[in-house]
Amino acid sequence: MTTTSYVDPGGQVEPRDADTSAAFDEFVAARSRALLRTAYLLTHDHALAEDLLQASLAKAWFSWKRIKGEPEPYVRKILVNTYATWWRRKWNGEQPTERLPESAAPETSAEPTDLWTAMERLPRRMRAVVVLRFFEDLTEAQTADALGCSVGTVKSQTSKALAKLRIDPALTAEGETR
DSSP: OOOOEEEOTTOOEEESSOOHHHHHHHHHHHHHHHHHHHHHHHHSOHHHHHHHHHHHHHHHHHTGGGOOSOSHHHHHHHHHHHHHHHHHSSOOSOOOOSSOOOOSSOOOSSOOOOHHHHHHHSOHHHHHHHIIIIISOOOHHHHHHHHTSOHHHHHHHHHHHHHHHHHOTTTSOTTOOO
């Protein structure tokens, strides 16, 4: 049985002959680049982002038949929730050693201004809110839906995250105090 599906630029999948496998494949082909960008912005690591996306798409596959309407918000929510379960794990990949390894780069007295350094200092929930609101350009309601929280929580987390970023030493000019 051959089926054709249409995937519009927003990621809406409309299977024509109810073949969910083809619809899922077309969704992945059409939207995986955008979802991978979101995963990278959350993890700031290419390999972890690919793993996160693959795990999220595997979860989405099992519930694909139940998804009504546009699947991207549902898959994005799976992505964020999977990321949240990963940060709750105690092991973070570090192994204790008796001696510290030598640093790869020489230490300098001037710290570089770096958004990623500041973003990595944010708690992961705040980082997820900032990524979805400002990098993925989702509305407060869409962000709340993706994170499974209220719009008020998104607003407060955004406010707290921006306040932390304003005073982060990686983003402030040397000698500037606030």
